[in-house]
Amino acid sequence: MKVSELPLPVDGGRALRIETDTDSVMIVGDEYSRKAYIDQFGDVETVYDAKTRWYRVPAFDAKRKEYSDHKARDCAIWGCE
DSSP states (O other), X not given: OBGGGSOOOOTTOOOEEEEOSSSOEEEEOSXXXXXXXXXXXXXXXXXXXXXXXXXXXXXXXHHHHHHHHHHHHHHHHHOOO
């Protein structure tokens, strides 16, 4: 399901968590934040992951792995918190 098709929470329901192209997720709880996500990452296909309760974005897998590999190298050099 594309980001534009995901049902937004109603009546104070739990906001959606959608993966980005890094190791983070973006919280989407209204039309404004949905538009911000789409503007930044596109109207990508998502897959719900019941274990994490996030929407995963398979199209970002390679870029996310590259980001994580670079981050691990930097952590090895500079340390991580």
